[in-house]
Structure formats: C-alpha cells, structure tokens
Amino acid sequence: MKVKVFIQRLRETRVVDLEENSRIEDLLKTLRISSSEVIPVKKGVIVTEKEPLKEGDEVKLLSVVSGG
Amino acid sequence: MACEDCEKRAVYISLSGRSLCSKHFKKYFEKKVIRTIKRHGLIEYGERILVACSGGKDSTALLSFLWRLMKNKRENIAAIAVDEGISGYRDVKLRGLVEFCEENNIPLNKYSFKEQYGFTLDEAVKISRENRLKIKPCYICGVLRRSLINTYARRLGFSKVATGHNLDDEAQTILMNYLRGNPSLLARLGPKTGIVEDDGFVQRVKPFYFCTEKEDAIYAILTGIEVDFVECPYHVENYRLEIRDFLNRLDSIIPGVKHSLVNNFLEILPLLKREYSARSIGRCRVCGNPSAGEVCRACMIVEKINPFLGGNVNLGQ
Numbered sequence: 001m002k003v004k005v006f007i008q009r010l011r012e013t014r015v016v017d018l019e020e021n022s023r024i025e026d027l028l029k030t031l032r033i034s035s036s037e038v039i040p041v042k043k044g045v046i047v048t049e050k051e052p053l054k055e056g057d058e059v060k061l062l063s064v065v066s067g068g
Numbered sequence: 069m070a071c072e073d074c075e076k077r078a079v080y081i082s083l084s085g086r087s088l089c090s091k092h093f094k095k096y097f098e099k100k101v102i103r104t105i106k107r108h109g110l111i112e113y114g115e116r117i118l119v120a121c122s123g124g125k126d127s128t129a130l131l132s133f134l135w136r137l138m139k140n141k142r143e144n145i146a147a148i149a150v151d152e153g154i155s156g157y158r159d160v161k162l163r164g165l166v167e168f169c170e171e172n173n174i175p176l177n178k179y180s181f182k183e184q185y186g187f188t189l190d191e192a193v194k195i196s197r198e199n200r201l202k203i204k205p206c207y208i209c210g211v212l213r214r215s216l217i218n219t220y221a222r223r224l225g226f227s228k229v230a231t232g233h234n235l236d237d238e239a240q241t242i243l244m245n246y247l248r249g250n251p252s253l254l255a256r257l258g259p260k261t262g263i264v265e266d267d268g269f270v271q272r273v274k275p276f277y278f279c280t281e282k283e284d285a286i287y288a289i290l291t292g293i294e295v296d297f298v299e300c301p302y303h304v305e306n307y308r309l310e311i312r313d314f315l316n317r318l319d320s321i322i323p324g325v326k327h328s329l330v331n332n333f334l335e336i337l338p339l340l341k342r343e344y345s346a347r348s349i350g351r352c353r354v355c356g357n358p359s360a361g362e363v364c365r366a367c368m369i370v371e372k373i374n375p376f377l378g379g380n381v382n383l384g385q
Contacts, residue, residue, distance in 0.1 A: 034316040036236075036282050036326075039289070046079040046286060048087060050069045062295075064285035065312070 001055040003027060009037075009063035018053065025049040027059065037064055080286055083324050090290050097287045101133060101275050108259040110273040111228060116144045118226035118270075120217050121176075123149065123161030125288040125295045126232030128168055130276060132291055134230060135174055148220060148229075150213050151180040153188020157300050164294055177220060184216055185370055187377055192369075193302065195376045205302035208369055215357060215366035221270040233274040236281040239326040240311045242333045247311075255340035257333070266349055268358035280326070 001020055005027060006013045016030055024040045024047060038061040040047050053059070069078045071089035078087035088096055105111050119134060121127040131147050138145050149165055151158055162178070169176040182188050187195070189209055196203045221229045238257065245254045256262060259277040262269060276284055288295050303309060319325050351357070352364035354371075363371070 034320040036280060036316050036319050039282065039285055045077070046090070046289065048069050048078050048081050050078075050081065050087075062285070062289075064282045065299075 001053070003053050003056075004058045005031070006058075006060045007031070007033070007038075008061060009065070022053050023049065024051045024053065024059065027053065028061075031061075033061065038062060039064060079290075080283070083327060093286060094290055097279060097283055098133065100278055102137075104259060104278050105275050108273075108277075110259060110275055111230075114141075114144070115227045116225060117146075117228050117230050118177075118217075118221045118224065119145065119147045119230045120232075120272075121147045121149045121165050122232070123158070123163075123165040124232070125293060126234055126276060126281075126284050128165060128232075128293050129284055129288040129291065130230060130232040131174065132168075132172075132293060134275070135172060146175040146177060146224075146226070148177045148179070148217055150216055151178065151182075152209050152213065153181050153190055154209075154300060154302070155188075155190055157298060160296070160298055164296065168293070177224065179216055179220060181212060181216075185212060185373075187373055189302075191377075192373050195373055199376060201372055203369060203372060206306050206308070208373075209302070211365045211369055215355075215364065218268075218270055219357065222268065226270060229270050229272045231272055231274055232276055232284070234276045234279050234281050234284050235326055235330055236312070236315070238274070238277060238333075239315055239329045240308055242329055243311050243315065244307060251340060252344050254333075255337070255344040258337050258341075266358045268351070268356075278330075 001018055001022070003016050003018055004013060005016055014031075016027060018026055018030060025035065028035055028038070028049065035049050040049065040051065041060040041062060042051060042057065069081070069087050070076065071078050071092050072087050073092045074089055076089035076091070079090050080093045081087050082096065086096070111117060117134060117138070119127065119131045121131055134145055135142070147165070147169055149162055151162055166176065166178075168174075180188075181192075189205065192203075192208050193205045195201065196208070217229055241257060242254065245251070259274050261272040261274075279287075285295060315326055349358050349360060350362070352359040352362070352367055354363055354367040357364050357366070359365075
C-alpha cells in the first residue's frame with residue numbers, strides 16, 4: 001500500500017510503499033527516522049507509533065529538534 | 069491506540085509503555101517537572117526566577133509552565149532573551165517570543181550582542197573566518213550569551229536562571245564532554261549547574277531535565293505554543309549535531325539509552341563536583357565577572373574580535 005508522508009525537517013513530501021497492516025513505526029523504519037526525532041500527525045491530530053496505516057493515508061512527521 | 073487512563077486516543081507512549089491521551093500526557097509531563105523541581109531543590113519558596121528564552125519551543129514551554137505554576141507570585145518571574153544577531157534566525161524566533169510575552173503580560177528583558185559587545189554574531193563569525201581566528205560560532209554564541217544572562221540576572225536581582233534544557237540536551241553534553249576528555253566541564257552539569265558557589269554566579273536550573281525533547285515538543289504543541297522548526301544556520305558546523313543524531317539512532321536500537329546515560333551520570337556527579345569544587349575562582353580583570361583565569365572567556369573572545377572593529381565595546385558591567 002502507498003502512504004504519502006511529509007517530512008518537516010527536510011521540507012519534502014514522499015510516497016512510501018509499505019506492507020499491508022503497517023503502522024507508523026514501520027513507516028519510520030522504512031524512512032530510517034528515529035521515533036525520538038519526530039511527532040507523527042494524521043488527519044490533523046498527534047498519533048503514536050502504533051497507529052495503523054491504510055492505503056492513501058497522509059502523514060506528517062513534525063520535527064522535534066530545534067536548532068540552537 | 070487508547071489512553072490507559074481514559075480510553076481516549078493516545079498521543080504518546082512513554083518509555084515504560086504507558087499510552088497517554090493529550091490531557092493525561094500534559095498531567096504526566098507537568099508532574100515530572102514538578103517532581104524534578106522539588107527533588108532537586110531547583111526553585112525554593114520566594115525565589116526570583118529569570119527564564120532564559122531563545123524563542124524556541126523548550127524555553128517558551130518552560131516560561132509558560134512556570135508562569136502558570138507561580139500564578140500567586142508573578143512578581144518573582146520574568147523572561148530574558150538575547151539577540152545574538154543571527155540574520156533570518158534569531159530575529160524570527162524572538163518575534164514569536166515577544167508576541168507570547170505580550171499576550172500573557174510576562175515581563176521580557178531583551179538584550180543584544182550588538183549593544184553589549186559592539187558586534188553581532190554574524191559579524192564576529194565573518195571576522196573570525198576572514199582573519200583565521202579559529203573561534204567557532206557556537207563557542208562565541210554560548211560563552212557570550214551565558215555571560216550576558218549571568219550579568220543581567222545578578223543586576224536585576226534574580227536568584228536563579230531557569231533554562232529549557234531537556235534530557236536530550238544533557239545526554240548530548242555528557243557524551244560530548246566524555247569524548248573530548250573534559251571531566252571538569254562534566255562537573256558543571258546536572259539539574260542545577262555549577263560547582264563553585266560565588267556571589268558573582270547566578271545558579272542555572274533545568275526544570276525539564278528529565279523530559280525528552282520529543283516530550284517537550286508535544287507539550288509545547290498541546291499547550292498552544294507555536295512551534296517553528298527553523299534551524300540555526302551555524303548549527304551545521306556543530307559537533308553537537310553529530311552526537312545528537314548518533315544518540316537518536318542508538319535510542320532506536322536500544323530504547324532508553326539517553327535516560328540511562330543521564331541517570332548513570334547523576335550517580336557519579338557528586339564525586340565529580342567534590343573533585344572539582346576545591347579549585348578557587350577569581351575575578352576577570354577586564355569585566356569583574358567570576359573567572360577561572362585572569363581574563364574570562366567572554367572577554368577573551370571580545371579582545372580577539374575587537375581589533376577588527378575599531379573599539380567601542382561595552383562589556384555590560
């Protein structure tokens with residue numbers, strides 16, 4: 001299944017191919033992003049890494065790091 | 069995933085596996101901060117607290133939290149901000165802070181490197197690069213900012229300076245100092261900084277010490293603090309960035325590694341403080357601030373940059 005993801009730190013949107021029944025944590029593993037670096041947001045609300053994903057979902061990964 | 073306290077949708081899973089909705093996350097976070105303040109004696113009754121604000125999420129969230137916590141003693145709290153002169157970065161960040169303080173009627177004391185030292189950080193970095201002075205931007209910024217905040221905290225009569233440093237910041241600093249072999253700098257860390265008691269120093273305290281950067285960011289979002297993620301242009305030259313990314317990668321493989329690093333460090337901190345507290349502290353012959361050497365690090369930087377500016381340097385004393 002395909003999921004659209006906006007990575008705030010990189011200011012870019014990607015379409016990621018994931019296995020069926022994947023969760024946010026699988027998306028992070030695929031993107032090689034540490035869970036401690038981002039806040040996942042789906043449909044405008046903060047969700048956990050255990051949030052299930054389905055075909056066509058749109059996810060934002062807000063960056064938690066602030067520089068300096 | 070549901071909150072384990074109320075069945076609402078969870079926004080966070082703690083290291084111990086607790087899933088929490090926004091309301092219970094805020095409770096969990098604030099309880100942790102209050103416990104840190106009490107257990108480590110960060111703020112005593114009646115103390116005057118100056119919150120060092122960068123305009124970033126951590127310090128703004130801390131200011132917001134302490135402003136609410138001290139609602140019956142608001143004459144004892146104020147904010148301080150330093151504009152180092154980083155074009156396109158600090159000016160943007162401080163605009164948000166000024167608005168936040170105005171909306172909440174929080175007194176904000178704002179100073180700049182330009183007024184105090186005669187140059188902006190951008191100018192100092194340019195001079196350093198063009199003349200091969202080999203002073204790194206983060207070193208200039210950190211030393212001058214700390215010196216300025218200490219000077220004004222003392223002058224304005226505050227007993228503590230509260231900073232928004234979190235567990236990630238502390239884990240990074242501990243590892244950086246270990247790897248560089250700086251045990252005396254390690255001794256200055258902890259929820260309450262400093263190893264030497266001196267009238268010239270205003271102690272710095274870190275109420276968010278046991279909160280992760282992610283927890284800080286979620287708390288900031290949930291309490292309505294606008295979080296922008298503009299990164300400092302000098303950040304890319306920073307050793308801390310490498311350590312931060314390394315620790316985050318390690319934390320994905322070994323969850324809780326940053327907590328372990330900080331907690332284990334706190335076990336040896338009393339020994340480090342004892343070892344390094346005996347060293348006496350003098351006064352800087354230029355500005356009069358406490359200094360281990362004849363001239364403090366802030367004045368050493370100013371002395372190096374100044375000849376390329378043509379004078380007019382005010383050390384803020």
